[in-house]
Amino acid sequence: MTAPSPRIGIIVTDAYPIEDPDHDTPLLLESLRARGATAEPVVWHSDAADLTDFDLLVLRSPWDYPQRPDEFLMWLDRAEQATRVANEPATMRWNLDKFYLADLEHAGVAVVPTRYCRSRADAEAAIRAHRRVVVKPTVSAGAKNTGLFDATDPRALALAELIIDGGGVAMVQPEIPELSAGAEKALYAIDGHFTHAIAKGALLDLGGTLIGGVYMENPRRVDATASERLFVEDVLRAVAEVTGDEMPLYARVDTVDSAEYGLVLLEVELVEPALNLHVATDAIDVVADAILRAAGREALSAG
Structure with missing residues (x-):
């Protein structure tokens, strides 16, 4: 039959x-x-x-x-x-809050340095530690309430306070020059194995705005190095280890290869990443x- x-x-x-x-x-x-x-x-x-x-x-x-x-x-x-x-729904629930980056860092994944700020004092100290910073909430999408600032710009602390006062947690990260220059790569994996890489270009303009004033990706196919391909698989093995769930069916692993920090994880999207299959x-x-x-x-x- x-x-x-x-x-x-x-x-x-x-x-x-x-x-x-x-x-x-x-x-x-x-x-x-x-x-x-x-x-x-x-x-x-x-x-x-x-x-x-x-x-x-x-x-x-x-x-x-x-x-x-x-x-x-x-x-x-x-x-x-x-x-x-x-x-897996449990994996997606875990992935909805970017504090998962701390879990992955604890599991041995190289992650962009991040401070998780729950008070104005935390945010002030985190911002002062760098020349330029990215401030964003742990729960967001589409770069909402996300900005790149000089550390002396009062708008950096104002954004962190907005996030914290709204009941959220503000993430403060150092600017990575390669990321600001558009060197981020989105590395895709199906069943835990690398399939393709996409470059989206830079999104954040200095001063807390988006380049062009609107969230706009411009995906183009790019090559991935052997180390980047291995990094994707290491990240997803860590995800499965941390969550205790099966390997994700699909994943987008956002990375940048930086002079200061090496190859680091920016984000792993396990809920609804565009796979850019048209590219x-x-x-x-x-x-x-x-x-x-x-x-x-x-x-x-x-x-």
Whole structure:
């Protein structure tokens, strides 16, 4: 008897900014369907779909969840009770607060130096320790409330206070000149193995603003060195060790290779990173095959 085709929900939202469309989902749906799967987009905050109907839900572009964090966490609870979810919900909950960087640093990962500030005094001391600093909250997305400042700029402390007074924790990091010059690399991994690298260019302008006044990525395919590829796999092994969960199905590992600190982790995104499959088309089938394996089916031959 032929096994029924797996039914896979690709978790999205219902509206995207013109400057930040979801390029990945149409490509993934096409590849999954070519492999015999029943695959469809599912708007995370809609009640239209019965989540128990799916063999697997894969979070891809629910990019409005930071504006509805409590609702998103409740949805994640419902999804976990209904069926299998990728990435693991416990891993995603851990990843929502950038204090996870401290966990990874404790596990031996080289991380950009970070002070976690819960008071004005903490923030003042952290800012004074450097010539230029990046200030941001531990819980955020899309560079919201994130700024690059001279340490003498009163706006640096003002932003930290805004974050702390709002009930958050302010992260203070030294400026990394290579990062300000646009040398950040987003390194992608599927099932813990490197697939492709993307450069996004610099985002932060000195003085607390975004370059061009709006969050705008300009992804382009770049090469990754052997050490960067190994670094990705080391980071994701540390993630699995720290969380106690299985290896993430998908991950974006943001890095910069700096003169002062060496190759360091800036962020590991395990909730809803754009995979930029329109730029790295050779990774489309790799992702689709991994999704089918996660759904408990061997990948069928496309075509």
